[in-house]
Each structure stands twice: as structure tokens, then as C-alpha cells.
Amino acid sequence: MSFKKAMLLLEDKSFFLGRSFGAEGEVMGEVVFNTCMSGYQEILTDPSYFGQIITMTYPLIGNYGVNDEDVESTKPFAKGFIVRDYKDRTSNWRSQETLDSYLKKNKIVGIDNIDTRFLTRKLRTRGALNGIISTIDFNPESLYEKLKVFPTMEGLDLVKDVTPKERYDWNQTDKWISERFKSEGDFKVAVIDYGVKWNILKILTALGCKLTVFSAFSNADEILSIKPDGVFLSNGPGDPAAVSYAINPIKELFGKVPIFGICLGHQLMGLASGAKTFKLKFGHHGGNHPVKRLETGEVEITSQNHGFAVDYDSIDKSNWEVTHINLNDKTVEGIRHKKLPIFSVQYHPEASPGPHDSGYLFKQFCELMKSN
Ligand SMILES: NC(=O)CC[C@H](N)C(=O)O
Numbered sequence: 001m002s003f004k005k006a007m008l009l010l011e012d013k014s015f016f017l018g019r020s021f022g023a024e025g026e027v028m029g030e031v032v033f034n035t036c037m038s039g040y041q042e043i044l045t046d047p048s049y050f051g052q053i054i055t056m057t058y059p060l061i062g063n064y065g066v067n068d069e070d071v072e073s074t075k076p077f078a079k080g081f082i083v084r085d086y087k088d089r090t091s092n093w094r095s096q097e098t099l100d101s102y103l104k105k106n107k108i109v110g111i112d113n114i115d116t117r118f119l120t121r122k123l124r125t126r127g128a129l130n131g132i133i134s135t136i137d138f139n140p141e142s143l144y145e146k147l148k149v150f151p152t153m154e155g156l157d158l159v160k161d162v163t164p165k166e167r168y169d170w171n172q173t174d175k176w177i178s179e180r181f182k183s184e185g186d187f188k189v190a191v192i193d194y195g196v197k198w199n200i201l202k203i204l205t206a207l208g209c210k211l212t213v214f215s216a217f218s219n220a221d222e223i224l225s226i227k228p229d230g231v232f233l234s235n236g237p238g239d240p241a242a243v244s245y246a247i248n249p250i251k252e253l254f255g256k257v258p259i260f261g262i263c264l265g266h267q268l269m270g271l272a273s274g275a276k277t278f279k280l281k282f283g284h285h286g287g288n289h290p291v292k293r294l295e296t297g298e299v300e301i302t303s304q305n306h307g308f309a310v311d312y313d314s315i316d317k318s319n320w321e322v323t324h325i326n327l328n329d330k331t332v333e334g335i336r337h338k339k340l341p342i343f344s345v346q347y348h349p350e351a352s353p354g355p356h357d358s359g360y361l362f363k364q365f366c367e368l369m370k371s372n
Pocket residue numbers: 048234235236237238239240262263264265305306307308309
């Protein structure tokens with residue numbers, strides 16, 4: 001492992017000198033913090049992080065290595081990775097390589113030896129900030145010149161960069177998932193892939209769903225042509241309001257088939273219902289977010305990764321009800337149509353990484369498909 005220098009500079013001109021790990025080079029993105037204590041591999045490979053630089057609040061990163069089972073997509077999508085203390089020595093029987101070599105192979109720039117507590121407190125106070133990590137330029141002035149023309153996340157359609165060009169079938173699951181989720185029947189499900197995490201596809205498969213995965217550019221007729229029992233709207237990167245081409249197809253599906261959406265899928269569902277989305281100050285990224293399920297009063301500890309949210313006041317309450325709220329900031333975490341079999345959640349019931357409290361939502365989707 002190298003012991004080269006790396007520098008992180010934020011758009012407020014503060015800069016941090018650290019040590020380079022992973023690939024060398026220069027990257028820009030929106031800096032967000034994630035509070036998960038483990039799961040760096042799932043986080044790095046979640047396509048929803050496309051365009052972002054992630055800092056982990058948990059200080060020791062790398063100590064269980066990397067394996068080829070815990071990925072959420074084909075490659076890491078995060079632009080860069082900031083940690084307090086990178087550990088090159090792996091202590092886990094599942095480890096196949098070090099995080100350093102995995103990031104090098106995938107050309108992801110990392111920086112360690114950063115005071116991530118200070119950085120996180122800054123992001124909490126100031127809100128998410130754009131940042132640049134460099135292993136080739138250590139002049140704050142010139143780094144700032146490059147960063148200041150980098151666009152903000154608001155208004156960015158990043159789905160177009162990660163959605164598949166062609167439709168494909170999915171029929172894989174994992175042993176540990178099929179121990180948790182038993183088949184609920186035989187369903188044909190159309191998944192709209194805005195940047196889907198594989199764990200969602202694996203859980204749906206274990207529940208008995210045959211999946212056809214569509215590009216975000218598909219129209220309602222293409223989706224309905226396979227005669228699906230249900231449609232799933234996936235997670236994905238960027239500003240939901242900028243993914244304008246995805247909204248009408250969802251609207252056209254309302255009333256024709258049960259629909260379940262997660263994260264970006266939930267935000268697009270909200271936009272299709274006529275509600276508005278807005279940018280949160282620093283977003284929710286972690287595995288410890290308390291969400292209240294209003295129907296039962298139960299609290300679920302949830303896995304989250306989003307920077308935007310559906311605006312409560314803009315929801316058409318005559319047709320839609322808010323089913324879940326975030327107990328930290330009272331933002332909307334779930335909506336459901338009052339008559340049609342349509343619902344969505346802002347958080348990640350598939351976890352990976354994260355607690356499993358919300359797994360029931362996948363079964364709820366199967367129930368809707370059964371009774372439809
Ligand atoms: N995980 C996701 O789907 C994220 C949704 C959206 N890109 C946001 O940041 O709010």
C-alpha cells in the first residue's frame with residue numbers, strides 16, 4: 001500500500017491533508033457522510049451514490065477486506081472515499097482482497113487520516129458541500145478553481161448515466177436471503193432500474209418473483225407488454241425532479257397494476273402523484289435512522305441513503321396517506337394511495353447494509369399482487 005499524500009478541499013475553501021489509498025488521481029463530487037458501522041462494500045457499490053464522495057463516520061475502515069459476494073452492483077459507483085483510519089490488514093474469513101487494491105482496480109480515489117468527526121460536524125452545520133480529492137495537486141487555490149465550476153446536486157439527472165440500455169431478466173438470489181424470505185407465490189414483476197441495488201432483486205426473486213428489468217427510459221406500454229403482476233420502482237442517484245422522463249410512465253401505470261417504490265422510486269412516485277421533492281440539508285445516509293410506521297405506532301430502525309425527500313405539504317391528502325415518518329427530522333418516509341394498490345418508502349427495506357426491521361414491505365408487495 002502506498003503512503004502518498006492526498007488532499008481534500010471543500011467548496012467552503014477548507015482543506016485537509018491526508019494519505020492516499022485506492023486509486024491516485026483527482027475527483028469531484030458532493031461530500032456526504034454515512035453513519036453505518038460496517039458495509040463499506042455495499043455502500044461503495046450502491047449506484048445511488050453515483051456523483052458523490054462518501055465519508056464514513058465509523059473510524060476503522062478496510063479491516064474485513066472485500067469479497068465478491070457483498071456487492072450491490074457491478075462496480076463501485078461512489079466518486080471518492082474519505083476515512084479516518086484505513087486498515088490494510090484484513091481479518092475476516094470471507095475477505096478476498098484489500099479495499100485498497102479493490103479501489104485501485106476500480107479507479108476510485110480514497111483518502112485516509114482525515115478528521116472525519118470534524119468533517120461530519122461541518123457537513124451537519126453547513127449542509128452537504130461539494131469537494132475535490134487530489135493526489136496530484138496540493139495547491140488549495142488551484143483545487144478551488146476546479147471545484148467552483150462543478151455543478152451542485154440539485155437539478156442533476158444522474159439516472160441517465162446508470163440505467164441499463166437494454167432490458168434484462170434476473171433470477172438470482174443468495175442462500176442467506178432465501179433463508180429469510182420464502183416464496184409467496186409466482187409473480188411476474190417489471191422492475192424499472194434507475195440504479196437498482198442487487199439485494200432488492202435477490203429478495204424479490206426469493207419471494208417468487210420472476211423479474212424483467214427495464215431501462216428508466218421505458219414507456220408504460222413497454223412495461224405493460226410483459227403483463228406484469230406488479231411493477232417495482234428502484235432506488236437511484238441524483239435529483240428526482242430532474243428525471244422528468246420517468247414521471248409520466250409511472251402516472252400511466254397508476255390503476256393498472258400494483259406498484260412498490262424504494263428511495264428514488266418513492267420520490268418519483270411522489271412526483272407522479274403531483275407532490276414535490278426538495279433537497280435535504282445533509283441527507284440521510286446510514287443504518288440507524290428511526291422511522292415510525294404510523295399504522296401500528298411501531299418504530300423501525302432503517303437503512304437510508306438519500307439527499308432529497310418528498311415534501312409533506314405538497315402531498316394530495318385526499319388520495320394519498322403518509323404511512324411512515326422519520327423520527328429525527330419528521331420528514332416523509334412512506335406514502336400509500338388510499339384506493340389503489342400503490343405504495344413506496346424513502347428508506348431501504350432491503351438493507352445491505354443495515355438492520356432488517358423493514359423486510360415486511362416486500363411481503364406486503366406480494367400480498368398486493370396476490371389480492372389484485
Ligand atoms: N438511494 C436513493 O435512491 C437516493 C435517491 C436520490 N438520489 C436522493 O439522493 O435522494
